[in-house]
Amino acid sequence: xxxxxxxxxxxxxxxxxxxxxxxxxxxxxxxxxxxxxxxxxxxxxxxxxxxxxxxxxxxxxxxxxxxxxxxxxxxxxxxxxxxxxxxxxxxxxxxxxxxxxxxxxxxxxxxxxxxxxxxxxxxxxxxxxxxxxxxxxxxxxxxxxxxxxxxxxxxxxxx
Numbered sequence: 001x002x003x004x005x006x007x008x009x010x011x012x013x014x015x016x017x018x019x020x021x022x023x024x025x026x027x028x029x030x031x032x033x034x035x036x037x038x039x040x041x042x043x044x045x046x047x048x049x050x051x052x053x054x055x056x057x058x059x060x061x062x063x064x065x066x067x068x069x070x071x072x073x074x075x076x077x078x079x080x081x082x083x084x085x086x087x088x089x090x091x092x093x094x095x096x097x098x099x100x101x102x103x104x105x106x107x108x109x110x111x112x113x114x115x116x117x118x119x120x121x122x123x124x125x126x127x128x129x130x131x132x133x134x135x136x137x138x139x140x141x142x143x144x145x146x147x148x149x150x151x152x153x154x155x156x157x158x159x
Contacts (some may be wrong), residue, residue, distance in 0.1 A: 002158045003094070006053030010044035011149035013141075020105070022148070023098075023114030023131065024076045024121065027105050033148060036065040040075035042131075042150040046096050046118065047075075047082045049154035054091050079121040091156045093122050097130030098152035103145040107133035 018032030023042040033039035047059045056062075062085065063070045063078050070078070083093060096118065100107055107114075111131050119126045136142035142149055 004053040004055075004091075004156050006049040006051065006154050006156070008045040008048030008050075008052060008152040008154070009149070010041040010048065010059075011142075011147050012039045012041050013147045014145065021075070022100060022102075022107065022110075022150075024074070024117030025110050025114045027110070029105055037063070037070050037073045037078065038075050041148055042098055042100055042114070042152070043075035043079050043118070043121075045150040045152035046098055046122075046154065047079055049096065049098075049152040050082050050086060050093060050122075050156065053154050053156045054086050054089060056085070056089075076117060076121045079118070083122050086156060087159070090159055092159045093124055093128075094155040094157050095124065095128040095130070096122065096152060096154045098132070098150055100131070100133045100148065100150050101136050101142050102133065102148040103135050103138070103143060 012033035015034040020027040020029045020032040021038045021040045115129045141147045
């Protein structure tokens with residue numbers, strides 16, 4: 001089969017005193033996402049979508065939280081390694097699409113920046129990166145601004 005699709009999801013709790021990074025872009029806030037790496041849930045969801053499309057294990061398999069090498073690492077480096085892993089197996093990304101779910105901060109004005117960073121990390125053209133932001137309408141932990149989540153899909157092709 002020359003094409004495959006994959007889906008990814010990630011969520012991290014908000015905590016004080018950590019930098020907030022979404023889609024490889026740092027936001028000027030006094031809170032960030034709790035996690036072993038930079039906790040960029042957008043990029044993690046994209047990594048899982050790409051890995052899933054290739055039939056590979058999830059991001060935690062390749063970059064375990066028990067490995068100090070990945071502590072506070074930029075998730076863009078992880079995404080680049082995921083793309084390299086796919087290429088080694090004869091696959092290449094065609095396009096990615098992600099949705100960020102967050103009550104805060106406001107993300108809309110930074111989507112273009114995020115798309116550019118994600119395009120650079122995947123080797124895709126900017127117009128092959130879809131990115132949207134929405135809220136959870138006050139429902140659940142996401143709606144109470146306790147966490148930020150992201151869903152992503154990816155299309156890959158055999159090379």
